[in-house]
Amino acid sequence: MDRSAVSIEALQEYAGTTVALQGWLQNKRASKGLYFLVLRDGSGTVQCVVSQKEVDHEVWSVAMEATQESALWLKGTVVPHPRHQGVVELHVTGARLLSLAQGYPITPKAHGVEFLMDRRHLWLRSRRQWAVLRIRNRVIMSIHEFYQERGFVQMDAPILTGSAVEGTSTLFEIDYFGSPAYLTQSGQLHGEAMAMALGKIYTFGPTFRAEKSKTRRHLTEFWMIEPEMAFYDLDMNMDLAEDFIVRIVHDVLRDCETELEALGRKLTPLQSVQKPFPRLSYSEAVDLLQSAKTQDLLQDRIDSMRQEGAALKAEQEQIRKTLGHAKKWKRRRMDARKIEINHRLDEIEEELRNVPQWQASAAAFEWGRDFGGSDETVLTWHFDRPIIIHRYPAAVKAFYMKRDPEDDRLALGMDVLAPEGYGEIIGGGERATDLAFLQRQVDAHGLPREAFEWYFDLRRYGSVPHAGFGLGLERTVSWVCGLDHIRETIPFPRMLGRVYP
RNA sequence: UCCUCGGUAGCUCAAUGGUAGAGCAUGCGGCUGUUAACCGCAGGGUUGUAGGUUCGAGUCCUACCCGGGGAGCCA
Incomplete structure (x- = not known):
């Protein structure tokens, strides 16, 4: 030392x-x-x-x-x-x-995902991971600063919960002294109780989802920030979410120049994250999805993919012809380029399989359904900054959401979708305040009333309008860093089939 | 659970059904300003597993195992 x-x-x-x-x-x-x-x-x-x-x-x-x-x-x-x-x-x-270190496995050269994930404890030392995790730290600090400056109190919701709130299939069950307990999926309900006590609060903690989901957007253990505010309506909620995202991106741009550069992150899409975010009602979003404008956008995408694919194949053919009689150093460069082309061709092939399906699903989208991952991606491609979608059909949203007084089919929920295809980073809304309504909702969702008696108390004793939302930390970091997979945004990712190291 | 792509040297990847290769890493040698340094030499293989087709299988067929990312679901 x-x-x-x-x-x-x-x-x-x-x-x-x-x-x-x-x-x-x-x-x-x-x-x-x-x-x-x-x-x-x-x-x-x-x-x-x-x-x-x-x-x-x-x-x-x-x-x-x-x-x-x-x-x-x-x-x-x-x-x-x-x-x-x-x-x-x-x-x-x-x-x-x-x-003296001997035989360090991660060489200064390309490695595959599985190889690196098995050595995550060492992979953390590489420059790219250094950059991502420092940005994660910057984002976490911004979150605390943002809420603390606005008079929010940070409070923690329990991680162990006694009853299944949403579908049990997505809950991790544990043995709690002989009775079943679950790892929390959301601090939402407890957050409401804390907001009734302290006014404006935010939780910051781990969340667990046992979804059998293997995509670049999913972890089984992730960190969520859930502000909950008494005397807030949906509009105030959306205003807060907007200020929140703008603040995070602004701070990262200001303080993490080196890190963003190490990641090769394009700055323009981040610089355009300014107020106001486009706000679309669910119905407007459905119209946009079904529109000719969307079809054209996707067709352009397909066309440009085809063109790029054709150009790459031509280059590949050219390389194949000249490779035999090329000088050694040149041959090495061509080999590297060949691998690069193969990777890109794989990506293009996959996208050319996907986009026509997205096109079909967008055109055939029916009012009342929830948006799928591809629908969200397509919607965000129309804009240069995050968008807010609000007033969803009540049927696709959680039981605790307040109904739209102007249209009973709708719930006062809202999602913030990140641009560049990153999708949902925030989900939230205004909460139902009426006891009888909530009791009917719990029944309608097939949930046990006894488990919610404490929650109903919040409506029995001084029920007031209130709202809140949850931000997925890792999805946010993934977007800000411009990563193609969420697994790099947390030191030790937990995913389907991975709890080691 | 379904769809789809893949599994070849320690690592990343080539190889038209016909002799399994390259780069990196490792070892040795060279080079007084290198930037994933470079140049030369060397070692390194049961092509995921089990069957099948064929004169001949890394390549084709069947089953299984493992991994990637997409659907469903979600932040």
Whole structure:
């Protein structure tokens, strides 16, 4: 341990001075008489140069022996990088090998999903994961700041619950001293009780869904933020959700430039996340889905996919012809390109299978059904920012939602759909306040009344209008980071068929 | 549960039914500013499993196992 060691993040401030660093060897490059050690300490990475002429034998052997992910202590002078402006490097004068790593499995090269997921505990060390998880941290801090600044009180709903609220098939059952209990699916109902006590509250906790779902949007364990506000109606709820999302994206853009760059995230779609978000009623959304405009949009998509596919196939053919009599270095580049083309062709093929189905399902969409994943994706393709869809058919929404006083078929629910096909990140609405109505709803959904007696009390003793929503943390981070899978947004994802490591 | 794509060297992937290959990683050698460094050499294989078709199977057929992402459901 060297308490005087400085953090790589702060290295700029030490330009011209001699400092000590401690961390792990991320990568090593060598030339005659020179080693370039890329050191990572969690806060960032820096290139450390070891010159054989300038160091004693011991330091040189450390550089020579150190392998990928070995732990190192390095001392040296902080100097500007000769080639990159605004970047510093360390000219090493002292080095100690703290721990020699042997055979680190994750090489600086491409790996498959399964291989990496089995080694998630090590995968976390890579630059891409570093960036995602730092953005996750930034998002979490923004969430707390946003609510705390507005006078919300953070309160936790229980994780163990006694009764099944929604379908038991999506609940994880555990043995609770001989009786069945469940891991929570939502803190919603308890959130309402807390809002009646403290006015404006938000929960921030883990949620569990035993859905047998294997898609890029699903985890069996994820974190949800659920604000619940007394004396809020649907419009106030939507206003809050809008401000909330704008704030999160704004903070990430301001504070995570390096991380977004490491992820290759396009900034334009994030920069256009400004108020107001388009608000469509369910009925308007259905109209849009069935419209010729949607058909055209999807047809354009199909056409451009076909074109890209044809161009790639032509390139592939060209490569196949020239590959035989190409120079070695060129052949290697062509091989890499060939693999890239194959991947993209797979994606295009899949999309060309999907989109015509989406086209058909959009055209044939019937009022009253809930939107499927593809319908949501199609809707968001029409806009450049998140959209809010409100006033859904009551039949497809939860029992506790308030009915629209102007149309009894509708519930005062709302969803926020993220752009770029990321889909639902928020679901919520205004809650029913009438005791008799709620009791009838519980019966109608085939739920046991006894389990909800405590909840009914909230309507017996000072029932007031109130509203709230739930934000899926991982889906939000996935969208902000521009990832193609939610599994990278949480340190140790739990999914269908995966509880290790 | 259904649909669909895949399983070849430690890793990522090639291979028109006809001699299983490349890059990376590893080891050795070279190179005084490298950026997934580069150059040279070397080792590394029961092509997921079990059957079948064929003169001949990584390639075709059947069943099963494992994985990817899509539907349903959802944040």
